[in-house]
Each structure stands twice: as C-alpha cells, then as structure tokens.
Amino acid sequence: MIKVENLHKSFGDTKVLKGISTVFEKGKTNLIIGQSGSGKTVFLKNLVGLFEPEQGFIYYEDKRYQNLTASERRNLRKEMGMVFQGGALFDSMNVEENVKFPLRMFTKLSNTEMKNRVQEVLERVNLKDVNTRFPAEISGGMQKRVSIARAIVNQPKFLFCDEPNSGLDPRTATVIDNLIQELTKEYNITTVINTHDMNSVFEIGEKIVYLQDGNLAWEGTKEEIHHSDNQDLSDFVYSSNLFRKVKKAYQRGL
Incomplete structure (x- = not known):
C-alpha cells in the first residue's frame, strides 16, 4: 500500500501538484490518467523518489519516505521495480x-x-x-x-510502470496489460501505472486516479467511470467513438 497525503510539487513559480491525497492499494493495478500537463509524470516521479515534494507525505506501507535516512531510502529502493516508457x-x-x-x-x-x-x-x-x-x-x-x-x-513490493504500452500495437499492449495484472496478483504487489491508454483503463484498471491541472479531480473503479458526473473525466475517457459505445453498452447492461 502507498498512501499520499497533501502532495505539492513546484518548479520555480509553476505549481505542478496542488495537494494530492490518495491511496494505492496492495495487490491491485492502480492507474493514473489525465491529459498532457495534468501532472501525471511529476506525480509518478515523486512516488519513486526521483523528485522531492516541498509539502506533503508519501507512506510506503508504514514507512514515511520523508523521514527515512539515506540508507533507509536505499533499502526501500530495493523493494521497488520500475518499467520505463521506452523500456530503458x-x-x-x-x-x-x-x-x-x-x-x-x-x-x-x-x-x-x-x-x-x-x-x-x-x-x-x-x-x-x-x-x-x-x-x-x-x-x-x-x-x-x-x-x-x-x-x-x-x-519488489512496489511496481511502477510509466506508459508501459507506448509504441506497441493493440494486441501486444493487451498482452503487456494482462501480464502486469497477473504479476500484481501473483506477487501481491502495489502496482501504479501511469497511462494515457483507455484500453488499459477498461482492461485492468482496478483503481483509477484522474489528475487535472495538478489536482486529483476524480478517483474510483473502471466501472464507476461509467456513472461519474465529472464531465471533464467523461470528455477525456470517451473522446473516441469506440469508448462512447462502450459506455452506452455498459449503461444498457450489455
């Protein structure tokens, strides 16, 4: 489990994260979504320790990251796995x-x-x-x-994936999605995935965190997205005809 409390991050006078609080659950695929510039990548980099927030706290199970010594942070890093966007x-x-x-x-x-x-x-x-x-x-x-x-x-206890489907064809992307979910369940990992792929959202999204302009604008399950009254979320998720049809089919109970 990863718990985030009132996380703020700025670069100069530009505020990128504006007080985000959420919980990423163990043994589940937790997805971060949002438009370009919403703060997804900065948020993920704070979670893996690449950036240091100026306000707020991140807990890895019972460990508050900001209170850890350099040695303790290194030990925590051993418990993290990272899948980079380009494979790296x-x-x-x-x-x-x-x-x-x-x-x-x-x-x-x-x-x-x-x-x-x-x-x-x-x-x-x-x-x-x-x-x-x-x-x-x-x-x-x-x-x-x-x-x-x-x-x-x-x-690892914690697995972070930054756009794991980037550059892949739809069939291969689904294979990667399913593999990540299987490993999450098999090893009981807290998995956090930064993605813009709506196929991933509806394929493996057990918890969805939607960022907008540095704020947590909505969170819930992939099923709850269909009933959300957040218009910005709906516009983002159902931007294609395919996913508008998915929503209508779901609401009809098909």
Whole structure:
C-alpha cells in the first residue's frame, strides 16, 4: 500500500501538484490518467523518489519516505521495480545481463543464483531462448517483457510502470496489460501505472486516479467511470467513438 497525503510539487513559480491525497492499494493495478500537463509524470516521479515534494507525505506501507535516512531510502529502493516508457534497456547488454543488473546492484547472490533467478523471471514473462540476444535483436513487445522481468527480478513490493504500452500495437499492449495484472496478483504487489491508454483503463484498471491541472479531480473503479458526473473525466475517457459505445453498452447492461 502507498498512501499520499497533501502532495505539492513546484518548479520555480509553476505549481505542478496542488495537494494530492490518495491511496494505492496492495495487490491491485492502480492507474493514473489525465491529459498532457495534468501532472501525471511529476506525480509518478515523486512516488519513486526521483523528485522531492516541498509539502506533503508519501507512506510506503508504514514507512514515511520523508523521514527515512539515506540508507533507509536505499533499502526501500530495493523493494521497488520500475518499467520505463521506452523500456530503458541497456543496448550494450544482452537480455540476461539487463535482467541481472538489479541483482548486481542490490543483492549479494552468487553468479549461479543470479543466473537461476534471471531464468525464472524470463520464463515467467514467457521469454525463452533470448538470454544472449541484445535489445536491438528482439521486438518491441519482447523488450517490454524484458523490462518487466528486470522490474520484478528483486521480488519488489512496489511496481511502477510509466506508459508501459507506448509504441506497441493493440494486441501486444493487451498482452503487456494482462501480464502486469497477473504479476500484481501473483506477487501481491502495489502496482501504479501511469497511462494515457483507455484500453488499459477498461482492461485492468482496478483503481483509477484522474489528475487535472495538478489536482486529483476524480478517483474510483473502471466501472464507476461509467456513472461519474465529472464531465471533464467523461470528455477525456470517451473522446473516441469506440469508448462512447462502450459506455452506452455498459449503461444498457450489455
């Protein structure tokens, strides 16, 4: 569980986050949505510790981040996994070396133990016989699965995903969505996903946080979106004919 209380973040005179409070639940896929400039990326970067808010608090289970020492923050970082928008794989490393990287940073496992753990997570994300291949030699969907394998190799308590479907075709995007949700349930992770993909919202969104101009404008489940009276949320979510049809079908009980 991650609890956020009255979070503020500014850059110079520009206020980006304006007092956000919410809870991201353990064992669920929690999605952050909103238009460009709404504060989604800044919010996520505060959650992973890349930015420091000037006001407010973030709790990781019972740990208040702002009160942790540098050593305690490093230990907390070991409990986090991150899937970056572009995958962020190291081009000069093969797949096995990429996935092994967090183990080298944060553990004292032997090389054999690391190799076994890497193989375990690669098989879990349905990747076989790719250990010695380099990122440029595999497809975009496979690269995202390698990125997910790397994010879970340390068995994190918290998983953060920044636009995990970016650049993927719809079918592959659905595969990635389902994989992230399966891993969230399987390992009982607190998963937070920053996305603009409405397919993801209705496919795996168990809790949705909608940001608007740096404020938390709405939160609820994917089912509750259909009944929301927040017009800005509706305009954003149902901007395409397809999702307007989804809403009508849902309201008719189809």
